[in-house]
Amino acid sequence: MKESTLQSKVIKYLEEKGAYVVKVIAASKSGVPDLLVCYQGKFLALELKAPGRLSETKPLQIYNRNRVVKSGGTAIIVDSLETVKGLFND
Known part of the structure; x- marks a missing residue:
């Protein structure tokens, strides 16, 4: 499966849960996570592979993930929809 296919599945899943999801355009800034999510008042940054x-x-993606965590958010690097679902106990 390509990253773009995974991204589409993750966005669909999150939006169906009622999350606000922003897909970051790759050209905006290097190393920024692919998806920025707000769900039930919590901030989640997802880097998809x-x-x-x-x-x-x-390394820049890991650095940015660590910055989000230090700021009190949740940031993970994932390669499956199942991992994302695990964050929501689904």
Whole structure:
């Protein structure tokens, strides 16, 4: 599965749960997570990778994930819809 396919599935799932989802355009700023999500007052940043490609995470993506966490948000790098669902106990 391509990253774009995973992204479409994740966006659909999150929006069906009632989350506000913003897809970040890649050209906006390097290393920014792919999806910015607000759900029940909580901030979530998701960096998506094609299944099996978590090892391709760039240092700047890890740096930005850590910045979100230090700011009190949740940020994860995922390669499956199941991982995202696990955040919501689904």
